[in-house]
Amino acid sequence: MTQIGLNHFLFVSTVLFCLGIFGIITRKNAVMVLMGIELILNSANINFIAFAKYGNFGYQGQIMALFVIILAAAEAAIALAIVLNIYKTFSTVNVDEIDTMKD
């Protein structure tokens, strides 16, 4: 075991990212898809902060991570409003049943 370095953190974020994508693809429920998106955002944030520490960027990475969190909050609110609307229109939130885009 080497000393904990940049690679370790990047590895965690990679795993998180892939799990997020896996969740987005496989879950039927729209809320679950949102959870997958949150995982992806978190993995991006880990990257930002890890590079902020190990790269020569000062605080920019942390600031950026902060912005991502703010945007995630806004995104979650909007996305849930959309999910509610979908539920009202289709009376389901299972994304695989919503395929009117095909027509």
Add this chain to the structure above:
Amino acid sequence: MTIYDLIFYLFAAITVISAFFVVTTRNIVYSAYYLLFTFFGVAGIYVLLGADFIAVVQLVVYVGGILILLLFGVMLTNRITNVQIKTGTIKIAPAAIGVALFAGILGAALLKTNWKTINSEIPISTTHTLGLLLIQQYAVVFELLGILLLIALIGAASMARK
């Protein structure tokens, strides 16, 4: 194996394992609770990286805000007859293959790249510095984000009301 390493592995394990359960558990409410642990683990990793303020924000916003919102979403969009709110899964095979390949490529890139790292000294508390940065160098962005949040608030409210 220092104590720092131990803590890192602990948090990494919490993050990864609970994230795995998030995307595999069939019960949505359980998933949401696993997500709580993931967020917590990520916050721990932030602390290890010296970003204490971000870690706190992570806890407050994600755990206190977004997670609750998601739970509300679950409640509002399911006819609750019992606690068992299940979700089906689809396309396990293509997703698994695609994600595995993707992870392989990312991992390979990660290992093969020769990162030039410096171990910059991050002070004990970053809150003061971040605060100054936000109201000086990034003041405009900061204000814009405030407006964005307001717009999102109004937009979400008006969309959900219809």
Add this chain to the structure above:
Amino acid sequence: MTGNNLIQIALIILFLPLLGFTVTLFLAKKVKKIFLFETFILIVSFILSVALVFFKLNYFSQTTFTGEVNWINLGSISIDLGVMVDNIAVLMIFVVSLISMLVHLFSIAYMHGDKRYNRYFAYLGIFTFSMNGIVFTHNILMMYIFWELVGLSSYLLIGFWFEKKSASDAGKKAFIVNRVGDLGFFSGILILFATYHTFTFDKIFHQISLGVIPFNSEFWLTVTGILIFAGAIGKSAQFPLHVWLPDAMEGPTPVSALIHAATMVAAGVYLIIRVFPILTGNALEFIAIIGALSAFIPATIAITQNDIKKVLAYSTVSQLGYMVMALGVGAYKFAFFHLVTHAFFKAALFLGSGSVIHAMHHEQDIRKMGGLRKKLPLTYATFLISTLAISGVPLTSGFLSKDGILAGTFAFGNLTGQWFFAFVGFLVALVTAFYMFRLVILTFHGEPRDKEKFDHAHESPFVMVMPLVVLATLSIFIWYTPNPFNPEQGWFLSKWVKAPTIVTPQDARYSFLKSDEIKPEANVPTVQNVPAQTTQEINGSEEEVTFSKTYTEAMEHAHIPAMMLSLGLAGIGILFAFMFYQWKKLDPDKLAEKINPLYKLSLNKWYFDEIYDATFVALTLGISKLFAWFDNYIIDGIVNGSAALTKQVSNFSGKFDNIVVDGVVNGAAYLSGIVGLMFRRLQTGKVQTYIVLVVFSLVIILFIFKSF
């Protein structure tokens, strides 16, 4: 009053209409009287522009002020935004603000009772803002941005009564036809940027004067000039893209006066004036040919049109063609002079026609008018003055500018032996006088042909007549020169408008545009990048170095004969108009029958719309039909075919079934099912399928471009 103050005034003039637009648009439904605010803004803007013109021309007539801010800085490439205040810009801004203000006033009465009254004023505001932007810009990128903005506002205003299908169609037509020209304009900008890494006019000129040209070839400099000119072809409705302007008359008449006669369509000419220094001889020749065609063809069409606004529209195209031709033959000053004079008298004509249409309860057909002289005395007087001006009758402004252009073509013929442009110029002068007086006589003279409408006609209210009087007054010579026969003596041409220093390589110029002696580039400005707005004073050259002595002399020689000839031709045109329509000595219908093909050609606008319908539109439709066919037959054919095939196979195997094993049948069905599933899977309409595809594609792309 310093240069800094002038820049500040210019910025205020630029942004005031934007403020008016925003406020008016947002309060349009809430506040009924908000249009008064917009009009007030325009009056303030006009007063400021008067101040700007006064100080600039009186105290700083030799200097050019620029103020710029750094917008984008990408290492070696930096893009600046800025304004440039020179004589041409302030004169143009005066014209725009004045006409815009008058049109606002006129519209108060003309558009009264419209259900989107306030929104109309808001649109006028955004138009004025964008037009001011075109005038003040000091770089070609901003020019392009505002160029598209005026295109947008023009689209909005043409289609203002969008309930009418013809109006919304006309708006679309204008927009799409303009795109064709803008494509060329944008390509030209890209070539300039790729070569010089800057958009600023002065810097581009400076580099060209140092001998840096695109792809190291004069041919490409010519191409660049022509591409930029393509933008002007679209916006100034030049041949062959002139077809949108007559249709644009579907918009409200004050809009036609402001946008489609006086200011926006002149923007094309203004653009050529701005980039004049980089145009090579070949490019100028091309411009002159386009201008000559645009002057001639619409003039012949205007003879037979019966819609009062259509006649004026075609005459606008024709007069713009004059200006473009003048630039092409090197008569730079007169082109700008004609731009200014034309803006005033054509706005007067359009607003006059608006007054007539208003009085006749939205009747536009001149065959149903007549005798309106008694009912609309003021409108008649102003209309007549403007008509005299456009026909080139002495003592009017139009005479001075048009005569200058004709003298320019004359001199050009003298120097190069190409008399074509002079010939077209004089011919069009004759035709113009004829059709304009035909319009006046049919509308205002004679007996009323539609008694009922005539009886209800009445002179327009003060806010409509006042702009007419102001504009007609500006069509008189005294504002431009003390000597009604020689514009060169006037302050307008001798002091205010100076031809720019041409920077193209000597070999690529017309011979008469070559400098007499090659001068060191002492006068070329070096503009520094400074964060805030600062002024940069540039000393204008004292003596004219643009044109060679021979050209100046040729212009002087050409002046008198050109004047005589144009006077004579205008007289003949007017005489014929009276013979045909006033005294009825000649019968226009009989003549039309005699030369029926020509008459038909003119009446049907040279079949341009039909030709375009048959070629470009049909081509586009054809291509889309081809794709639709491809979709319907090939793609669906594959799907249906595979289905049919499967059916065949199953039919076949159904028969086969009894004979051979069931397992084969099931296997075949299963196989075809898999194939069908695979094809169908691609387009499920489900988000997650797409994400899977995205992930796989991403993997492939990453794998291809991996650097490890």
